[in-house]
Amino acid sequence: MHTNLLDVMLRRLLGFAGVMLVLSLMIFVLARVVPGDPARIALGPSATQEQVDAMRLEMGLDDPVLIQFVNYVGGALRGDFGRSLISGKPVATEILELLPATLELVLVTVFLMIVISVPLGVVTARYRNSWIDNTGRFFSIIGVTMPSFLFAILLQLAAANFFPGWPILGRIDYTLTVPQGPTGLLLIDSIAHGRFDVFVSALQHLAFPALALAMAGIGQVTRITRSAMIEHQRRDHVLTLKSFGVPDRVIIFRYLLKLSSIAPLTIMGLEFASLIGNAFVVELVFSWGGFASYGLEAILQKDLNAVMAVVLVSGFFFIVANLIIDVVLLMIDPRLRFKEAR
């Protein structure tokens, strides 16, 4: 049984490496195919042809593409993504600086997604076809269909109207001195340094962007949880427990919930991709200044090295998130652990 578990994990990790390799190949080819000479972009329109040629040589752009790719992957493995064509600083340093802001936003978003959509899914399934269900379904459809940037703007308008003092831009109140380290996540760092005021301010700033970002996922996960609960309610094993008088609340919150969390968890892994995508615009609307807005900037300015790094880092986090979900699923569902024992 344990070897099986280990085997499953090993397969996933190998797949992980494979996906990363393919992803880096694709983005590398794309970066070399798009019109525009990276050396020219780095030097600007006023540079002479000689300067550009010297730069090309320095950047290795005249090497065969395969060699360039191998060099790039080798660098990326050591954490070297080259220098930004615009600022000239190492891309890795720039990203590392901005990553915690986005990570914090994403983690809070995922937390919101779970604590809102799972109870909502359970309640709408329990009171199926009642007004509670209809209202819940109405809002989940809105969450699924409405683009998150529109949501972000609506939330800002609402905040400005109804909570005039509530911050709607940035990560933190400018008047506060922000404690440095150890994680870069303000919520954790503030507690580590005993700075309660920073914690509250960070939480206030996080609320609306995280909610805007979570809406799509909340809609999706609520719907999946609801249909999984309804699906399993009809099963024989529920009837077994009912026949012996096990109370409804125990059946729902112990037996059905665990079984019904498998589908929404899987969906959440996939949702993670659109979450990263939506972060690009939501960060812009709330002037978040994180990794995603950095990516947006890089795309607009054609900073190819930065774009490549942003894609790879996004892909990395997407795969890590799904690996984590795989492990959670293995813990929840014993059938995945001893498949061949049957």
Added chain:
Amino acid sequence: MDTLLDIRDLDVAFRTYGYRAHVLKNVSLSIPEGGRVALIGETGSGKSVTAKSILGTLPGNAHVEGGSILFEGRDVLQLAEAERDRMKGTAFSVIMQDPLSSFNPVFRIGRHLDDVMRFADMRLGERSSPAERQKRIYEVLRKVQLSDPERVFSAYPAQLSGGMRQRVLIALALLHQPKLLIADEPGTALDVTTQDEIMKLINRLVAENGLSLLMITHNLGVVRQMADDIYVMRHGEIVEHGPLRQLFTSPREAYTRELVDAIPPLYGPKVVDQPAVEGETIIALEGVSKTFSERRLIGRGSEHVAVKDVDLAIRKGEIFGLAGESGSGKTTVARMIMGLIAPSAGAITVDGATMAGTGRSDAFRHLTQIVYQNPGTSLNPKRTVGQTLSVPLTFAGLERARFDARIAELLRHVDLPAHYVSKYPHELSGGQKQRVAIARALAANPKIIVLDEPTSALDVSVQKNVIALLQRLRDELGLTYLFISHDLSLMRNFCSRIAVMLRGELVEEGEPKAVFAEPAHAYTRALIAAVPVMGDEEEQMKPSVSAEERKRFLVDAVA
């Protein structure tokens, strides 16, 4: 004897979207204390609804419109909900039907047992500690012959065999010594030998503990061992009731007679012998083996030998029966003959052509077609009969223009009216659906049809008609059948030759008459002995199996 349960004029209807379906009409039934009563009927007759009315687990859209259910003189329908809940599992309890789906797959067996016991204790006003409950549960598990209660308690459902799970379901019903046990088709999802063991166990427990039993079943053979009184139900009404012997030997109602007659006999004068078929061999298997292996990245992979060194020759026009329990390899053999999977060793020749791997030419593929067990799941619910039948016609290379004529011809073959072409599966009965599945198998003009338990999902009366149809089609179209089943009494009457498989090996082969008269292999004897039969004379004629032999083949009984 006092009456324990007395159902009087029970009326139940389902209401959905304003539509009312009257499912129980004036049902009256009584069970004496210590008595064993069977409720028999076909699908949709209302027998399960009757059980649910007693238990109080009717779905929300069901309404009791009249009548009473007296348990020890008290009408349970008039009781407050809390009062009624208190009776669940303690006054009466149910043995669930399907051991495979009656447990939540992501919880341990022990969790199910403990929760049921804990809440029943609470309702009875008893306090119990987890350790004390565990002790009591172990005791009950031993009582249902699970010799390793610790392992069962901490196992997940998927880690136990079907027979063991069925035993746990029985244990679940016995946690609080109820007075009435309601058994809803127990063991029907299991192999015959396991089913036999389960029936004996229930019988023993009922006798030892002085319980009353309400047995719900469609299997009349089971009834003979398990009940003293019988109620026959049809379309929500009790058609006839009386003591077992009277009902079996001299039924008053035509419907009861029909049910009794529809059971294929195992021994005796009513048995039909299919004529032996002489002719050329159409399917030949020589030393065929199939090993499924699972590879691993690290460590050793596992191998599973599904079929071991099987030699088989099926003659043209035969109805060849392949018997065996789940996991014996009979389906794997059929799939290899169909060319769906390739054998690991040995040679398969079908109609003169040797099979070389799974990527065969189309002509070869038309040779063998299959009819699956459950027409409810093997037909696409979103396709009409006509659409379902045109799929194989397309692959058989028939011109579009001739489809309609061919489909009409196929429907004629299986005795369905021509206008059924535009019907959807949900508009058809189980038997009609199976006829469509047979028509689909015929569409490509095959020479061989694999019948994978084609009647086990059907009611006995329907089974009889489908079997008659299959026989007629074989004669008309010159087909050869490979009939896979675990229903030995059906095979006795339907097959011209049978073979028995055990753990991937062929252990017995011959004409049914000879095999049933003198089974050579001990396993064949065990299989035949486990088949529930209708009469005592038949019971006498079954081969005997020694306790030692039983132990050898019924690995399941030992936990």
